[in-house]
Amino acid sequence: MTSGTQDTQTSAERQALQAAAFDRIGERYDEAFPHKEGQLAAGGWLINRLAPGARVLDVGCGTGLPTARQLADAGLKVTGIDISDGMLQLARRDVPDATFRQIDVRRLPAMGITEAGYEAVVAFFSLLMLTREEIPPTLRKLHALLAPGGYFLLSMVEADVDDMPLRFLGNRVWVSGYLRDELRQVVADAGFEVLDVRHLSYAPASTTVPPELQLFVYARRGES
């Protein structure tokens, strides 16, 4: 589990490497993961619960597909953040109705992204790039960004790993994950009210990425 490089790299260096990896991956990400039923279902669930014009923060929006586009098309005011400038350029091109900014989720809140400023926060397959140490404080920050009663949607890959190096579409990335019961607990511990945890078997369209079990956490911030 532990490797030499891991101990000597700082978290910032790691993050820069991850960002560079996703710059290189770019559009291939959507080619490798063409079916996004679970993510679209979660987006649809959110759209049904929000009024047009509601503010949504898309954490780790990537190329803006499918979520930023789905939410923007439904009349929501979407802000997408990501560490990869390459991905964001694709997002600005493909989803002109949303706003995109290059911000590391761990640096939140940031200028213009303020506490209690969102009716919903979504983080689809992005927090799995953090370490297990970083995930709980990040979840608490996202909780704080939500207006009272706001919704939080989180998707992760079900796995019992922490900061595991992984070859992903020819690039090295580091991922963390939880098993379903643990994930529910981690989200609840960050202050959220967990409404549901759904799971979905998923086969990426690439033999270089293993099939995975996706977990979708449906949660909200209490009214207080």
Next chain:
Amino acid sequence: MPTRNDGWTKATDIGEHLGYLHGATARIGGGLELDQVVRALCDTTVPEIADLAAVYLYESVLVDGELPEAPDPGDLVVRQAAVAGGEGWGAAGLTAKVTASELTGPFAAAMARGRPAVWHGDHDGRPGLRSDVDCVLTRPWPGSVLVVPLRLDRLVLGFGVLLRAADRGAFTEAGDAQDVDVVTATLMADQAALGIHKAILYQREAQIADELQRSMLPKRPPRLPGIDIAHRYLPGNPTAQVGGDWFDAIPLAGSRVALVVGDVMGHGVRSAAAMGQLRIAARTLATLDPPPDQVLRQLDQLFNDMAEQLDEHYLATCIYCVYDPVARRCAIANAGHVPPVFIYPDGRTELIQLPTGAPVGVGGVAFQTFEMAAPDGALLAMCTDGLVESPDRDLNDGLAILLDSVQNAAKTHLDPAAGAAPVDAAPLEDLCEQVLRDLHIDGRVDDVALLVARFGGIPSEHVANWILRAHPQTPFRARRLVAATLSGWGLTGQIPTMELLVTELVTNAIRYATRPIAVRLLRTETSLLCEVTDDDHNPPVLCEPTTKGENGRGVYLVSRLARRWGTSLTPTGKSVWCEVALP
């Protein structure tokens, strides 16, 4: 222009006679098949020497290609092998077969002495002759008769009967006078006997090559989840002595399968033998699970090593394709082989024109792996050049016909709606038959291999995959995930067994793993598969449990509980899998 005359007995032109003899022996000796040889003997003697000619051979020679063991195999059946001429005489009632022991007169004498015999139809009054002649000539022949034995050293393979009508000069008893026609016919019969021997030997070698070839090819395709496979092998024309085509379907870890079609260049027994070695090498390499280009690279290396050891250099073309029914992808590499044909579920066809590497055995050539989507219901057809290429059809024309044929056959035999598993093998067999018919390969020279796969895929919801840290809690966590998943699949009855199996596999894996392990659960119509992958390369060892120590018990338990189990190497470690049957 052949002419019916009284023969060369009175001919003064020796040059003309020798020219005839030369043409006849060349024709008799030129055939590689027994039928050709005996037919040539009849055809070259009629009408020049006789008006009607027939060849009789021991049945064992004619049917089995076996030489008689003793010079006088009396109880054997002699059978007519060829006949020519005799228009207007109704073939003179020449018998179809006779038992050798029934022959007593000139036929018996000719065979026993190995010398020609002559008599004159009804005018010959010698006692005992009639019955003998009756056996072969069931009606009286009002002319002259010559019997020539087909001799091979001391063995006699049969005889030739040459009949002359009464209006033509009679044959003269050999030895009595210098009857040039009798001597000529004897020479031609000798030539025919040698030709028959050559044909038998040739046929035998082709048969050995064919049997060797067939014995090394899979008889029936494996039944695997998410894919349906059918294949055909047809030997080439035995006289062309080609062979060395092969195909294979090899189950890999993760319910993937490697599909292989190849063709060893060369002839007969040797190329068949080289094919056998190559096929097993490809199978063995496949279980190590390198990417397709690496498999071809290793085979290339193997052929070069063989060339050094055996002083013989082989080349082979080969396609190696790995289908992953979960990802619904194919990874393909090609070593100079005929491109595969892909038929999409909507009927669209595509020739998969990969940048083909050189054939295996050329040495030091790079191969490349290409990935492509393999949607459910799509067909992949891989063949050897014998199917599409022939002396009067070039490769591109053949491929165009193949594309049309597979497209039409798919429409006829496969239900496009039945895309997903389970797939039925029978329609795919029909499809193979139709493709072979459409390509008109009856007169083929080369051998033909055809492998057709229909992709069915394994639905995502039938697969669960987790990556788990290796720590003391891992077996417990894996057990819980398996139980939850099986219960979601409605397979609660399998929970206890699968919990036990996954516990053993995970416990073994975390003992040596230095990185997180992967646990995969996969269900099909008939079975449940559990696979645990770790980063240790050493496969587990099955040993009988002893009272001392607790090592090796896990694998023993797995081998007893599971219907099948096995290990595959992966690029970064190994997978251990086991399978239980579903009721």
